[in-house]
Amino acid sequence: xxxxxxxxxxxxxxxxxxxxxxxxxxxxxxxxxxxxxxxxxxxxxxxxxxxxxxxxxxxxxxxxxxxxxxxxxxxxxxxxxxxxxxxxxxxxxxxxxxxxxxxxxxxxxxxxxxxxxxxxxxxxxxxxxxxxxxxxxxxxxxxxxxxxxxxxxxxxxxxxxxxxxxxxxxxxxxxxxxxxxxxxxxxxxxxxxxxxxxxxxxxxxxxxxxxxxxxxxxxxxxxxxxxxxxxxxxxxxxxxxxxxxxxxx
Amino acid sequence: xxxxxxxxxxxxxxxxxxxxxxxxxxxxxxxxxxxxxxxxxxxxxxxxxxxxxxxxxxxxxxxxxxxxxxxxxxxxxxxxxxxxxxxxxxxxxxxxxxxxxxxxxxxxxxxxxxxxxxxxxxxxxxxxxxxxxxxxxxxxxxxxxxxxxxxxxxxxxxxxxxxxxxxxxxxxxxxxxxxxxxxxxxxxxxxxxxxxxxxxxxxxxxxxxxxxxxxxxxxxxxxxxxxxxxxxxxxxxxxxxxxxxxxxxxxxxxxxxxxxxxxxxxxxxxxxxxxxxxxxxxxxxxxxxxxxxxxxxxxxxxxxxxxxxxxxxxxxxxxxxxxxxxxxxxxxxxxxxxxxxxxxxxxxxxx
Numbered sequence: 001x002x003x004x005x006x007x008x009x010x011x012x013x014x015x016x017x018x019x020x021x022x023x024x025x026x027x028x029x030x031x032x033x034x035x036x037x038x039x040x041x042x043x044x045x046x047x048x049x050x051x052x053x054x055x056x057x058x059x060x061x062x063x064x065x066x067x068x069x070x071x072x073x074x075x076x077x078x079x080x081x082x083x084x085x086x087x088x089x090x091x092x093x094x095x096x097x098x099x100x101x102x103x104x105x106x107x108x109x110x111x112x113x114x115x116x117x118x119x120x121x122x123x124x125x126x127x128x129x130x131x132x133x134x135x136x137x138x139x140x141x142x143x144x145x146x147x148x149x150x151x152x153x154x155x156x157x158x159x160x161x162x163x164x165x166x167x168x169x170x171x172x173x174x175x176x177x178x179x180x181x182x183x184x185x186x187x188x189x190x191x192x193x194x195x196x197x198x199x200x201x202x203x204x205x206x207x208x209x210x211x212x213x214x215x216x217x218x219x220x221x222x223x224x225x226x227x228x229x230x231x232x233x234x235x236x237x238x239x240x241x242x243x244x245x246x247x248x249x
Numbered sequence: 250x251x252x253x254x255x256x257x258x259x260x261x262x263x264x265x266x267x268x269x270x271x272x273x274x275x276x277x278x279x280x281x282x283x284x285x286x287x288x289x290x291x292x293x294x295x296x297x298x299x300x301x302x303x304x305x306x307x308x309x310x311x312x313x314x315x316x317x318x319x320x321x322x323x324x325x326x327x328x329x330x331x332x333x334x335x336x337x338x339x340x341x342x343x344x345x346x347x348x349x350x351x352x353x354x355x356x357x358x359x360x361x362x363x364x365x366x367x368x369x370x371x372x373x374x375x376x377x378x379x380x381x382x383x384x385x386x387x388x389x390x391x392x393x394x395x396x397x398x399x400x401x402x403x404x405x406x407x408x409x410x411x412x413x414x415x416x417x418x419x420x421x422x423x424x425x426x427x428x429x430x431x432x433x434x435x436x437x438x439x440x441x442x443x444x445x446x447x448x449x450x451x452x453x454x455x456x457x458x459x460x461x462x463x464x465x466x467x468x469x470x471x472x473x474x475x476x477x478x479x480x481x482x483x484x485x486x487x488x489x490x491x492x493x494x495x496x497x498x499x500x501x502x503x504x505x506x507x508x509x510x511x512x513x514x515x516x517x518x519x520x521x522x523x524x525x526x527x528x529x530x531x532x533x534x535x536x537x538x539x540x541x542x543x544x545x546x547x548x549x550x551x552x553x554x555x556x557x558x559x560x561x562x563x564x565x566x567x568x569x570x571x572x573x574x575x576x577x578x579x580x581x582x583x584x585x586x587x588x589x590x591x592x593x594x595x596x597x598x599x600x
Contacts, residue, residue: 002371006371010357010360010364010368014357017395084354085351085354086356088320089351089354089356092349093349093373094344094372
């Protein structure tokens with residue numbers, strides 16, 4: 001355990017120097033919130049089913065914060081380590097490569113957690129964000145966050161497993177990440193999508209994550225069974241695929 | 250999955266095998282599916298010895314190096330022991346005794362030298378070990394540098410330093426100096442020699458004959474997964490390097506060639522050039538040729554002699570008979586003599 005802690009420290013220092021995930025997990029969602037919160041405030045809006053922009057945005061942006069580490073920085077880190085034979089290097093030491101994989105996962109999750117805290121704190125301090133109004137809602141929110149995190153990391157795991165190279169992993173991760181954040185309501189509210197776009201968004205897994213989180217936080221209307229079913233099914237599928245397909249070299 | 254921090258309570262059976270060889274490879278065969286990469290290879294490496302493995306790409310160098318390091322396995326046939334441990338089965342303990350530099354293996358990006366050192370110290374339970382090593386390799390003032398800021402030579406020296414962190418008895422270096430400029434290469438060589446001088450066994454693979462000649466007490470030559478010779482570079486050169494040659498500037502005295510044929514020397518080159526080479530022993534034949542030249546009033550500089558080098562021996566052993574001018578003869582020689590070279594010397598220590 002002590003050794004794993006050393007590896008986590010090592011990996012977290014490397015992560016702090018990785019501009020893209022740090023910016024997109026910590027700064028970008030807060031900047032978005034400041035921009036849209038500044039423009040629209042948090043007054044109930046008829047366009048958003050009577051919810052405030054900030055109240056709807058924060059749970060949605062949480063998906064953004066999780067997706068950037070789960071879909072991008074986690075698989076890219078693993079692909080880099082495999083491609084450049086770093087995993088092999090550590091396989092020749094008493095450490096073994098699995099500790100690196102675990103450490104990278106932990107560091108990425110920690111980065112997302114920090115991003116989530118920053119985002120919620122910004123909303124609460126400056127934009128009158130309403131927190132979940134009951135203990136049950138809080139638990140549901142945390143539970144949804146955990147489920148969404150697992151799904152994103154499992155998809156990321158598949159990307160790392162099937163990508164033949166670091167380059168390919170970057171391409172695949174980008175192809176997944178951008179549709180995932182723009183077509184799911186994570187950045188642009190689903191409520192203002194035209195009907196064609198809504199139909200497209202139904203095919204994007206992150207849509208169910210956004211809906212589930214908004215429901216847990218705000219008690220907004222959604223088909224909870226469908227959301228949880230899609231996410232849990234996807235989790236089972238991708239986790240199994242990632243474990244089955246992952247190569248150390 | 251994650252090794253517990255073993256501190257000093259980790260068993261160190263190495264102490265028991267202090268006097269014997271550090272590495273003992275017996276009848277090792279390695280296969281990838283149906284492809285046999287290594288076939289019946291045996292050798293030993295003693296403490297403080299530097300053993301080199303050379304051979305064309307695909308001859309099995311890396312497979313052997315990685316097997317000895319415990320990265321491949323279980324091996325298909327034969328056995329490997331490092332300080333009395335099976336490096337694959339007893340990984341947990343054996344990995345503390347083995348330092349490895351792998352071919353093409355890079356360092357993690359965005360890491361600082363010092364951070365990597367701290368990590369290795371933690372892995373090998375050797376707090377403070379890196380400071381001395383960085384000093385030895387002239388990297389002390391680079392602790393705060395990112396790996397990406399280091400030159401290729403510095404990076405290789407860092408790899409060499411990290412491979413020694415902890416109480417390692419064996420260091421495996423797979424093509425350590427590939428891509429280094431001559432100056433960096435010399436620096437790296439010195440470091441390897443220092444390592445051996447401290448009693449660490451070194452197993453290295455290389456494509457540079459100059460390198461193995463400079464470093465290795467003994468060299469194993471691999472061809473198609475088989476060890477075709479194992480001896481000191483000098484002995485390999487004389488046993489397998491082909492004949493010494495004497496070459497004569499025949500333009501200076503047309504007709505002199507006939508005299509050499511009378512001496513019973515075999516002509517090697519076709520003679521379109523100014524110089525004609527003969528297979529000849531040194532100094533006996535050389536002296537006789539010189540006498541004939543002097544008798545014909547030619548200057549001694551018209552004749553020169555060339556001893557077979559280790560590279561000649563290598564090329565013949567792996568079946569590429571260039572550089573000697575007698576392709577077919579070279580191959581035959583390698584074929585008939587290879588056995589004697591392999592067996593006799595395998596018991597001798599590195600000298």
